[in-house]
Amino acid sequence: MPALEALRARLAELGDLSALGRLGSWDQQVMMPRDGAAARANQLAALDRLTHGLATADEVGEWLDELEADGNELDDLDRDVLRIARRDWDRQRRVPGELVGEQSQAAAEGQVAWRSAREEADFAAFAPALRRNVELAQSYAACFPQTAHPYDALLDDYDFGLRSDRIQTLFARLAEGLTPLIESAPQGADRLAALNIPVKTQQAAVRGTLRRIGVSDAGWRVDVSAHPFSESLSQRDTRITTRYDNRGLDSITGAIHEFGHALYERQIAPELERTNLGGGASMSIHESQSKLWENHVGCSASFAPVIAGELTAAGYALEPDDLFAALTQVRPSLIRVSADQVTYPLHIVLRFELESALIGGELSVEDLPAAWNDGMRRLLGVEVPDDGGGVLQDIHWSAGLFGYFPSYALGTVIAAQLWQQLELDLGSQEDALRRAEVGEIRDWLRERIHRYGRRLDTEPLVEQATGRGIDAEPFLAHAAALVRG
């Protein structure tokens, strides 16, 4: 079957080349001297143009046609390879190259405008660039006229098959459940900010904690970057980063979060490597993996003795109970990236409301700051002092990323649902976590989630793992337990 061989060879080539692109991007954020930036942008753009051309070439369409004609000769795996290849090819071919170019241009310019506008807390200076990004996202959505809402076309790039009305229902339930919980939470000073752990101690504890959950030198690197991230250069070459700042334990919980992303990529079935199925299913599922490890392992009462032990061994004595109390304190605040696990989803609910209204044309860019400030008051009871700490805080919209935010909250919700199922299947993990024995958790995740790669989309994958679609209740129960303390 030469069309199958040709298609698989092209997909392997694209996988290999895109890994070099990920290396370029990892290096840029972790290793590159700053004077290398301009040349690196050229290098990555050249690779993008080339892989885009290889992915969308006419001959790929011919192979797909041929394989679809003899589809019954394919085995299960190749049927999935073909199905996803068709979907990706069709989606990419629908978008004119000129629009793609305009979008990257507008994204680059948008980020420049955003950086200075945020510094000056001057939304008006950013509005024209944002308007341009919104218009281009609308044009992009218009390439997919079959979706019910233009926002759904954007969602498909991050979470194929999820629809905005489904998210709306889930997020309404989150808001309804979380708002009274948060109101009932005890008030108090920021416990994390009160910790003052020397960077060297944090570094030792990050190394020690990661080693205990399975990070080894043979297949991992752990480095530092301005924004923590995880990059999989192959199934056996994993790079995660964290950062060390003054706020308590973000270095450790951030590293555990990135570990969750990374473990996912490492546990995809080996036969999917170098095919189009060898990556994570979606942004929400990816985020569910990082959040599962962050919220349900790293920040659990049972695991607190492990982290506290690593900190103590590195010279900073901390009681597990105090550590757990700091890690799980509920405290409404302005900034998404430093929000606690209970208030965090409401930051996302707000962004989803606003960006789907922007894309749908129901909200104008000029009305956005007021809508933001109203939403913060309504959802979190927080007054926004200025746009720098408000609507200008995130980079996403400046880079034309609309439809991305929901995955952060969906990931949190799915993580709680998976954890509930995992403990139903395996029994309580409390004792195992106290001893940092996470082998069974890793195996369960491999079997239920990781090994599928892209073979199942978000909601079918959750159904397959838990017997039902995405469900907000396990997270609400988890949140309620945290607030009750």
Place this chain on the structure above:
Amino acid sequence: MPALEALRARLAELGDLSALGRLGSWDQQVMMPRDGAAARANQLAALDRLTHGLATADEVGEWLDELEADGNELDDLDRDVLRIARRDWDRQRRVPGELVGEQSQAAAEGQVAWRSAREEADFAAFAPALRRNVELAQSYAACFPQTAHPYDALLDDYDFGLRSDRIQTLFARLAEGLTPLIESAPQGADRLAALNIPVKTQQAAVRGTLRRIGVSDAGWRVDVSAHPFSESLSQRDTRITTRYDNRGLDSITGAIHEFGHALYERQIAPELERTNLGGGASMSIHESQSKLWENHVGCSASFAPVIAGELTAAGYALEPDDLFAALTQVRPSLIRVSADQVTYPLHIVLRFELESALIGGELSVEDLPAAWNDGMRRLLGVEVPDDGGGVLQDIHWSAGLFGYFPSYALGTVIAAQLWQQLELDLGSQEDALRRAEVGEIRDWLRERIHRYGRRLDTEPLVEQATGRGIDAEPFLAHAAALVRG
């Protein structure tokens, strides 16, 4: 002139993509966890196939034809772009893709066979793989029937235009001049091995010394790798490595050597960047730059107070005179990579004699070890105890690299010739070196060598800089001065 635009766009694309290949290779040697090796090999092979296809495509030949037809409309720079593009395209098109594939296969297998054969000091176990590499190199050479000696076709890949009879003459003069010098050198224990400088001290001295000659965080990285090397990811993103072992000061002199390579790439005229001219002229010229900084700056009596000062500041007191004596001790030995500057070229003379005879068919693989041992006795007066410390010591032949070795000695010779000219032009650098003031040296090198990139080949470039072709006498005079002490 659309053919010119198309050609330049293709060359820029190839430059950008090959930079990502260099990043992949740098990462592999410096950063990559060891489990990443197999996937990285696939990634780099995919990029190689792709860039080879883009470089040798039919349309490139059409652009070249068209531009050659209207050549008189081109400015000087574009004429050089065209001339080198034609040369590269013709050379690559002459070699069948199948042969290229067989060569990389044989090189990969050869290195595996070599590693275990070297460990066992068992040449017979390596001979079949070496024979295969020699035969393939002969087939490769046969693709260029216009050269007088098949070895010349191989030389052209490293030093275009240099001929084996020219090298033979130069190397005969080196052997004639160096052998009596070495015999007259005072005997004594290894002074470098007697130094015992803690790694942390060496690290501080490497950092300090490099900073004083122009390495800054904005555009450089200095890391550690098993074999020191330099990689230019762009003109403003330079990566050099060194290694820390027990033998005295190799970490510092090795870092200065790599600095010389790196500075060359950084000082190529900016207008050559992202063209086919934006790299070093040849292997010999590249090596002349590293050797100039290593031999004539780093190991000079004048610079010794700078390095000694850095070591002393880091806690290891060393007198500049003792440092200089250790760095310039002449001591015939078995192993090329740890040889001193005076005996070093004779290791290369031997390899050149043997590999040109292998390729010319005048020496068989089975007779190689005896020829090696004879040569070591004749040239250096050294008895080879076993093949592990003899004919099996270098990786090059196992990887099919024939024609590469001469550049090491030619670089040493050209370095001395350039240094002589530099001091004729600028006056003695002794005072400047004592203060680590190397700005004038950098500027002279930029003007005379670096800025040309690939616009001049090895010997024309040397002529342009010094008024004559490659000349062994300045190096012999330098060596004689070192032996006299």
